Amino acid sequence: AAMALLLAALGVYGVVAYTVSTRTREFGVRLALGATARRLLQLVLTDGLRLAMAGVALGALLSLLLGRALSGLLFEVEAFDPMVLATVAALLAAVALLACLLPALRTLRIAPNTALRHE
DSSP, X not given: OHHHHHHHHXXXXXXXXXXXXXXXXXXXXXXXXXXXXXXXXXXXXHHHHHHHHHHHHHHHHHHHHHHHXXXXXXXXXXXXXXXXXXXXXXXXXXXXXXXXXXXXXHXXXXXXXXXHHOO
């Protein structure tokens, strides 16, 4: 479970970091036109967390659908435990927030003149 959580965090971080690197010019233009650092941070976090929450929702739906099929393999464990599902979803959301926060903070260090020359 810890390895899966690490892989999920690395995946979210990688996707958000790649997206931030491809949008460097856009962020430079936004900063040059007067966007605040808080707004850029909010933009990157919103985009990353939207992707992560879609994954959490899809995973929860699949776990509910596949729980019945796997219930025969479980011993003294209930397949549909709402507390476990909620805890795992909250943990994944917190890890996704941290994974999105690192590239988002990197956008705050972008100098507008450097970003506009970035190719």
